Amino acid sequence: MMKVQAPFFVPIITDDCEFFKDIKKDLIEIIMDIHNSDPFSVQGNFPNSKNLKYNLTESNSDFLKIDEEPVIKLRNWILKKLIEAYSKIQIKGKDIVITESWFHVTKKEGFHNLHTHPETPLGGIFYIEDGGSQEGNQWLNPIFGYSHRISDIWCKPFFESKFEPGKLILFPGWILHSARPHTGNKNRILIAFNSTVLFHDDQVVHLSRIKEKK
Ligand SMILES: [Fe+2]
Numbered sequence: 001m002m003k004v005q006a007p008f009f010v011p012i013i014t015d016d017c018e019f020f021k022d023i024k025k026d027l028i029e030i031i032m033d034i035h036n037s038d039p040f041s042v043q044g045n046f047p048n049s050k051n052l053k054y055n056l057t058e059s060n061s062d063f064l065k066i067d068e069e070p071v072i073k074l075r076n077w078i079l080k081k082l083i084e085a086y087s088k089i090q091i092k093g094k095d096i097v098i099t100e101s102w103f104h105v106t107k108k109e110g111f112h113n114l115h116t117h118p119e120t121p122l123g124g125i126f127y128i129e130d131g132g133s134q135e136g137n138q139w140l141n142p143i144f145g146y147s148h149r150i151s152d153i154w155c156k157p158f159f160e161s162k163f164e165p166g167k168l169i170l171f172p173g174w175i176l177h178s179a180r181p182h183t184g185n186k187n188r189i190l191i192a193f194n195s196t197v198l199f200h201d202d203q204v205v206h207l208s209r210i211k212e213k214k
Contacts, residue, residue, distance in 0.1 A: 013170040020166030023070035055110030064101035093197030098210040101193035112179035120173025132184025136161035140176040
């Protein structure tokens with residue numbers, strides 16, 4: 001019997017947070033408080049990577065560890081979704097942890113150019129405020145079948161997402177991706193994070209890891 005296989009699979013997993021509208025306002029307040037406390041020390045301060053990040057403010061990498069109601073609710077939801085996602089892509093381990101998490105507040109024309117996330121089977125983006133534009137993210141197809149115009153029907157050059165507040169996108173950290181230049185007039189706000197599975201207690205991971213409490 002004829003069989004079609006897809007051996008070079010790139011999973012991109014999405015979900016919508018059902019309670020997002022209940023936490024949106026408070027979440028933005030927490031983010032903007034941190035942002036406003038020292039916007040100029042972080043805003044666009046990437047002297048060695050001017051073409052990588054432009055006109056955006058990035059928090060430190062412990063954002064989801066903040067113990068305030070909307071953040072706790074969101075991180076528990078994300079952890080639940082990670083457990084489900086790792087099971088769907090059949091990566092099994094002892095534990096699933098968020099290793100780093102941060103926010104981006106992007107101003108007009110700000111962008112985050114092509115990059116990958118090392119040691120991250122699943123990275124994630126959670127959209128919070130679109131700032132007046134639906135421009136989301138772009139992932140480059142690592143399988144260059146798209147260079148063949150007839151195969152292009154199922155092998156596109158890239159995958160794009162719309163910026164929809166409350167949407168979660170999980171993707172392999174090794175795939176090149178970017179945040180398109182922001183065309184809206186207000187701040188574009190999102191949270192991003194890295195996750196991994198742990199196979200044993202001695203596995204070296206970032207110290208800021210977060211896992212679900214049993
Ligand atoms: Fe990224």
